[in-house]
Amino acid sequence: MVHTTIAGKPCEVPEGLNAIQAMWYCGIDLTHGIGCLGGVCGACTLTYQLHGSPVKTALGCQTQVVDGMSFNLFAADVKRAVPYKTSLDPKKAMDIPLLKNHFNETLSATRRCVACGACTAVCPQEIDVMQGVKEAINSDFKKVSGLFLNCVMCGLCATVCEAHVLPHLVGLYSRKVTSFYLTPKTAWLEERVEEIRSGYYEAEMKRLLNYSESDWAREFAAGPVWRSTGRKSDQNL
Amino acid sequence: MNKLETSKELVAANREQRKDQTFPQASQDEKDKIVRLFHPDYHAEGYRPIRIGPNKGERTVHEIADLLESKSPLFKEELSLKPAHSTDILIIGGGGAGAAAALAAKEAGADVMIATKLRFGDSNTVMAEGGMQVAAGKDDSPITHFKDTMKGGHFKNDPLLLKTLVEEGPSAAQWLLGLGISFDRDEEGNLKLKSGGGTSRPRLLTCKDYTGLELMRTLKDAVLNEGIRILEFSPAVELLSDGRGACTGAVLKNLDAHQWIVVQAKTVILATGGSGRLHIQGFPTSNHFGATADGLPLACRMGASLTMADTFQYHPTGVAFPEQMAGILVTEAIRGAGAQLVNRSGARFVYELETRDFVAASIIKECAEGRGVETPSGKKGVWLDFPMVNLKNGPDYLDHHFPNMIRQFSRFQMDVRKEPILIYPTLHYQNGGVKINVDGESEIKNLFVAGEASGGIHGRNRLMGNSLLDIIVYGRRAGKAASARAKMAEPGNLTLEHLDRFNQELEKASIHPGKTSPILFPDYVRKEEVTKKSA
Numbered sequence: 145m146v147h148t149t150i151a152g153k154p155c156e157v158p159e160g161l162n163a164i165q166a167m168w169y170c171g172i173d174l175t176h177g178i179g180c181l182g183g184v185c186g187a188c189t190l191t192y193q194l195h196g197s198p199v200k201t202a203l204g205c206q207t208q209v210v211d212g213m214s215f216n217l218f219a220a221d222v223k224r225a226v227p228y229k230t231s232l233d234p235k236k237a238m239d240i241p242l243l244k245n246h247f248n249e250t251l252s253a254t255r256r257c258v259a260c261g262a263c264t265a266v267c268p269q270e271i272d273v274m275q276g277v278k279e280a281i282n283s284d285f286k287k288v289s290g291l292f293l294n295c296v297m298c299g300l301c302a303t304v305c306e307a308h309v310l311p312h313l314v315g316l317y318s319r320k321v322t323s324f325y326l327t328p329k330t331a332w333l334e335e336r337v338e339e340i341r342s343g344y345y346e347a348e349m350k351r352l353l354n355y356s357e358s359d360w361a362r363e364f365a366a367g368p369v370w371r372s373t374g375r376k377s378d379q380n381l
Numbered sequence: 382m383n384k385l386e387t388s389k390e391l392v393a394a395n396r397e398q399r400k401d402q403t404f405p406q407a408s409q410d411e412k413d414k415i416v417r418l419f420h421p422d423y424h425a426e427g428y429r430p431i432r433i434g435p436n437k438g439e440r441t442v443h444e445i446a447d448l449l450e451s452k453s454p455l456f457k458e459e460l461s462l463k464p465a466h467s468t469d470i471l472i473i474g475g476g477g478a479g480a481a482a483a484l485a486a487k488e489a490g491a492d493v494m495i496a497t498k499l500r501f502g503d504s505n506t507v508m509a510e511g512g513m514q515v516a517a518g519k520d521d522s523p524i525t526h527f528k529d530t531m532k533g534g535h536f537k538n539d540p541l542l543l544k545t546l547v548e549e550g551p552s553a554a555q556w557l558l559g560l561g562i563s564f565d566r567d568e569e570g571n572l573k574l575k576s577g578g579g580t581s582r583p584r585l586l587t588c589k590d591y592t593g594l595e596l597m598r599t600l601k602d603a604v605l606n607e608g609i610r611i612l613e614f615s616p617a618v619e620l621l622s623d624g625r626g627a628c629t630g631a632v633l634k635n636l637d638a639h640q641w642i643v644v645q646a647k648t649v650i651l652a653t654g655g656s657g658r659l660h661i662q663g664f665p666t667s668n669h670f671g672a673t674a675d676g677l678p679l680a681c682r683m684g685a686s687l688t689m690a691d692t693f694q695y696h697p698t699g700v701a702f703p704e705q706m707a708g709i710l711v712t713e714a715i716r717g718a719g720a721q722l723v724n725r726s727g728a729r730f731v732y733e734l735e736t737r738d739f740v741a742a743s744i745i746k747e748c749a750e751g752r753g754v755e756t757p758s759g760k761k762g763v764w765l766d767f768p769m770v771n772l773k774n775g776p777d778y779l780d781h782h783f784p785n786m787i788r789q790f791s792r793f794q795m796d797v798r799k800e801p802i803l804i805y806p807t808l809h810y811q812n813g814g815v816k817i818n819v820d821g822e823s824e825i826k827n828l829f830v831a832g833e834a835s836g837g838i839h840g841r842n843r844l845m846g847n848s849l850l851d852i853i854v855y856g857r858r859a860g861k862a863a864s865a866r867a868k869m870a871e872p873g874n875l876t877l878e879h880l881d882r883f884n885q886e887l888e889k890a891s892i893h894p895g896k897t898s899p900i901l902f903p904d905y906v907r908k909e910e911v912t913k914k915s916a
């Protein structure tokens with residue numbers, strides 16, 4: 145058994161539980177501060193301390209409870225309205241200079257970053273948040289996009305920012321514009337969409353729709369047909 | 382050294398030797414035999430007939446049958462049905478299907494409201510790792526996608542539903558790209574495609590192993606930007622009917638204030654997701670905390686039938702050890718990248734990219750026949766040999782392609798670049814669900830169902846990546862159709878008449894349920910003297 149303190153209450157729990165499991169063990173029913181239980185939804189943010197060391201933050205379902213640990217769920221409810229409208233306009237080609245202006249308009253507080261590092265310190269996903277904010281100010285959205293890949297949008301970074309920067313939204317913004325404006329088009333995908341729209345596969349699809357289970361068995365036993373795409377270039381048709 | 386460590390060394394010792402070893406695919410007969418003997422779907426004791434309702438006489442697992450035969454939590458409430466909210470479309474469930482439906486409905490001009498159990502986005506969708514199937518490759522087509530999926534589903538898929546799914550795949554991907562989603566791309570901008578179990582072509586669109594997270598944050602942001610009304614911590618506990626068979630709204634439970642909220646809606650879209658947290662047949666699960674199959678009893682009490690509600694997907698590779706992670710998913714893509722499954726003596730026993738039902742059955746067999754590895758608490762599993770991925774693809778491959786996996790295990794002091802992980806099948810996906818047509822409408826007028834709560838598209842076994850496609854294609858279709866319907870409809874009467882009928886049926890069948898459904902949450906809280914349930 146390990147000794148722990150949950151929201152100020154001392155408890156003993158078996159070794160090898162995560163913080164959420166420890167709370168259940170101690171009779172605590174949870175509806176807030178719990179979500180996917182797999183480390184990606186960001187609902188179960190908590191603060192913890194080990195033997196009086198500095199306070200740290202983490203995700204509850206990803207935190208192993210060890211002897212001498214005390215913790216509190218700390219849901220950073222940053223469900224404030226998203227302060228920008230990223231209406232991505234396919235007709236507009238946006239390059240970096242244009243995006244720079246757009247970014248400054250939509251997430252204007254970002255430039256007020258004083259580089260205190262609180263956001264990075266508090267991130268339960270070990271993202272170098274402050275670096276991301278800096279790169280965004282420098283308009284390197286691609287870099288920011290990579291840095292924020294694993295952001296679970298818990299919003300702890302925004303909660304601790306004294307300059308009212310919204311780093312998690314800076315990350316999201318960068319990911320969106322990088323994919324939408326700064327990456328070449330998906331040519332094959334567009335081909336497929338066109339083909340389907342033109343009814344290219346209709347006849348073959350119709351044929352398959354009438355298949356019985358035994359027809360299917362036959363089809364698959366036959367081998368090559370199974371590999372056919374339904375395109376005219378395929379010999380099986 | 383304990384047994385676990387000894388076995389782990391055997392796996393490391395013969396890794397180099399296994400690297401280029403091919404393993405034969407099983408014949409269809411062989412597969413059928415092993416699935417029948419070892420897959421939980423064929424475990425007779427796990428099943429019983431449903432005694433009432435639209436699926437009376439059909440078999441399903443005890444856990445689902447119990448829900449379908451439980452009373453509504455409103456059965457003895459004196460409830461005023463005066464609506465607190467009125468809307469064109471009420472969407473129940475804030476996962477991927479709900480969000481896609483909301484966006485499509487809004488785009489079609491309807492007034493939309495989302496009610497969800499936890500926070501918006503806390504769902505199975507956000508957890509998806511492996512990817513989304515879209516026939517986007519140069520040598521791929523909807524025809525191939527259709528055939529693969531039919532085969533995976535044992536030819537029990539509803540062909541019309543499936544046709545629409547595969548045909549709208551590429552345009553669904555385009556729609557998501559238009560919302561700014563970051564799928565993995567190559568230098569030329571084309572989508573990078575990965576293979577999965579049962580796909581004859583590389584067909585998975587991915588965002589590393591964070592595909593669901595990327596999908597959910599993109600959809601969520603789009604919904605928030607549209608200013609759509611969202612009620613969080615407000616799960617639906619009952620639907621409302623006009624007394625003539627059409628759905629006209631729902632009753633929600635405000636979890637904080639413990640009050641009922643009556644919502645009047647011209648159409649309702651159920652997007653409540655799956656059922657992993659029922660722990661069917663005692664299995665651990667990969668699902669989020671709110672996956673308790675709520676949509677099924679709600680729809681059935683209204684009179685909508687289910688289809689294939691007796692079949693579930695047990696994902697072959699759920700974590701068996703460390704126990705803090707029990708049930709958590711290890712994506713199939715890792716096997717696509719070359720990770721092998723090996724038993725306690727380091728021997729392979731199945732071709733890793735067979736369909737999920739067969740791989741899961743093979744793992745259960747291996748353990749049942751004594752070739753599994755025992756965990757300190759007496760659970761069983763086999764090894765998933767992660768380091769093989771780097772051995773085959775280069776030393777940084779895991780870091781580049783599976784950062785999520787590395788991070789999650791590192792938190793419990795395990796380095797998957799160096800050591801294999803003990804796994805066992807985990808309850809993962811509800812293959813069946815509420816029966817729908819191509820517009821996503823159930824048999825009940827104005828009641829639409831989308832996503833994992835619906836059934837038919839995937840037959841009796843879903844292929845990896847088809848669910849994320851399903852929630853986008855059918856979420857949007859339901860949103861659009863519900864919106865068109867709402868335009869022609871007036872707000873209906875709000876009654877609970879269907880409950881009178883339901884209660885009479887219970888009486889007649891002499892069923893006296895002690896419980897109510899939906900259950901909303903699993904109960905893991907330790908009561909005094911009660912031992913801890915596995916989570």
Ligand SMILES: Cc1cc2nc3c(=O)[nH]c(=O)nc-3n(C[C@H](O)[C@H](O)[C@H](O)COP(=O)(O)OP(=O)(O)OC[C@H]3O[C@@H](n4cnc5c(N)ncnc54)[C@H](O)[C@@H]3O)c2cc1C
Nearest residue numbers: 474476478504505506511512617654671832833846848849
């Ligand atoms: C770990 C994991 C990995 C996966 N990986 C993949 C993959 O790689 N590819 C793939 O295609 N599929 C994958 N799947 C499956 C896929 O993610 C899901 O099937 C799909 O996202 C379901 O979407 P949904 O919107 O129907 O349900 P969900 O996303 O689960 O959303 C349902 C929502 O409804 C809410 N809800 C439930 N009951 C109620 C109620 N009574 N009232 C109000 N709200 C309610 C829930 O809390 C939730 O927010 C994976 C699933 C899991 C669990």
